[in-house]
Amino acid sequence: MSAEAPQERRTSVPGLTVTQDNEFFFTAAREGRLEIQRCGDCKTLRHPPAPACASCRSFAWDTVTASGRCTLHSWTVIHHPQDPAFTYPLAVGLVDLEEGTRLVADISGVDHDDLRLGMELEVGFAEHAHGEMLPQLRPVGGAA
Numbered sequence: 001m002s003a004e005a006p007q008e009r010r011t012s013v014p015g016l017t018v019t020q021d022n023e024f025f026f027t028a029a030r031e032g033r034l035e036i037q038r039c040g041d042c043k044t045l046r047h048p049p050a051p052a053c054a055s056c057r058s059f060a061w062d063t064v065t066a067s068g069r070c071t072l073h074s075w076t077v078i079h080h081p082q083d084p085a086f087t088y089p090l091a092v093g094l095v096d097l098e099e100g101t102r103l104v105a106d107i108s109g110v111d112h113d114d115l116r117l118g119m120e121l122e123v124g125f126a127e128h129a130h131g132e133m134l135p136q137l138r139p140v141g142g143a144a
């Protein structure tokens with residue numbers, strides 16, 4: 001057992017794992033769109049992307065473009081452990097998208113003490129480590 005192992009984990013910044021099932025999501029994010037996977041048979045939305053529908057087991061799917069309007073379902077403020085790809089303390093929220101599924105993303109532009117269950121937020125995009133664009137939750141109509 002090495003005493004240096006935890007330090008190594010803290011300083012590593014993993015890149016995205018892009019697969020044939022999630023490539024659409026990251027391509028759309030680079031273009032500023034939030035695309036959500038939808039079952040081709042029962043039409044159930046699912047996120048994060050997966051190869052099969054959890055409701056009917058179908059492998060058929062397409063996507064819908066989400067509006068980005070959402071409400072805060074839950075959140076946490078992370079202080080530690082820290083990853084060099086983010087700024088701390090880091091608020092991370094779980095939101096209910098108006099289309100009917102959920103998304104996890106970091107929250108920007110809201111004082112952490114002002115976060116409230118059910119508050120309206122919207123999804124924007126921010127550049128993270130390795131240059132990828134990922135969803136970021138922001139105040140409605142606000143610049144983050």
Ligand SMILES: [Zn+2]
Nearest residue numbers: 039042053056
């Ligand atoms: Zn289905």
